[in-house]
Amino acid sequence: MSDHMTRRGALAKAARGAAALALGGGAFHLVRKAEGQIVWNVDAAKCINSRLGETGVEVCGLCTTECVVSQSAVRAVNEFSKCGRCNICPAYFNVTSAVNEKGLPSEKLCPRDAIERKPIGHVDPDDPANNFYEYVIDEAKCDGCGKCVLACKEPLGLGSIVLRVRHNLCVDCNRCAISTACPKDAIHQVSVKQAFDHVQLGSHT
Numbered sequence: 001m002s003d004h005m006t007r008r009g010a011l012a013k014a015a016r017g018a019a020a021l022a023l024g025g026g027a028f029h030l031v032r033k034a035e036g037q038i039v040w041n042v043d044a045a046k047c048i049n050s051r052l053g054e055t056g057v058e059v060c061g062l063c064t065t066e067c068v069v070s071q072s073a074v075r076a077v078n079e080f081s082k083c084g085r086c087n088i089c090p091a092y093f094n095v096t097s098a099v100n101e102k103g104l105p106s107e108k109l110c111p112r113d114a115i116e117r118k119p120i121g122h123v124d125p126d127d128p129a130n131n132f133y134e135y136v137i138d139e140a141k142c143d144g145c146g147k148c149v150l151a152c153k154e155p156l157g158l159g160s161i162v163l164r165v166r167h168n169l170c171v172d173c174n175r176c177a178i179s180t181a182c183p184k185d186a187i188h189q190v191s192v193k194q195a196f197d198h199v200q201l202g203s204h205t
Contacts, residue, residue, distance in 0.1 A: 038189040040176050042074065044162040046186035049146040050153055063144040063163055066181040073169035074144035074178065076114070076137050082160035085120060085132040090156040091148035092117055092135055103128060109151055114141035139166065 044050040048060040063074040088095065088104060092115050097107035108115070120132045137148075144163055152161040165187075179187035 037192050039167055039172065039192055040165050040170060040179065040187055041190045041194070042163045042165055043186045043188060046184045047146075047149070047163060048184055048186075049149040050159065050162050051184070051186075052154060052159075054153075057150075059145070059147050059150045060183070061145045061147075062181045062183075063146060063178050063187075066178045067144075068173060068177055069169060069171060072144040072178075073166055073171070074163050075139045075142045075166050075169075076144060076146070076148050076161055077164045078135055078137055079160045079162065080134070082158055083135065084158050084160070085134060087129050087131050087133065089117070089133070089135055089152075091115065091152040091161050095151075095156070109147055110142075111145065111147070112141045112143060114138045114143075115148060135161075137161075 042063070045052075048054050048057055064072050067073055091109060093105035094107040094109045095105050097105045100106040114137055116136045116138060118134045118136060120134055123131050146163060149161050149163055151157060153159055176187055179185075
């Protein structure tokens, strides 16, 4: 009986591993964690930078400054299924900057230039507003400052960019320093399964 249970457990782990590889590195690191473990996660509905109804506030950069990891384990993630692929994205451009000769804001919003703007399909130079773009976040550059998240929030944006803990970078502190500093209690612990359900956010679908 014991041998049977061991084999069944091994098969279950193998199946989870295969699913993780299919979903990418983020899932792989979650599957490696023991069953029943909990991990830190960002609740977008509570985060000042992303929560609806939180208007007229300064961007909260505590995810960047409070993490014990030298470059925060929190990253901005674009949920492509929600992105409008706009010609002028308020999370990419500093929309308050002067307009350049192409009719676009002259400055980018991200202080680390971590967002890349890629045209989708044919670009019509005569009708720029009819062109669409994909906004891809380079997580090696991103430090989770949250500026793009706040700018992407409605009404200017669609709320497709959110902050997520990258579990391959997080050291799983027993008491997360960001969670302690967060004024909205937006950083909390969830089960590995709950976190696993979110790993596809930001991936192309």
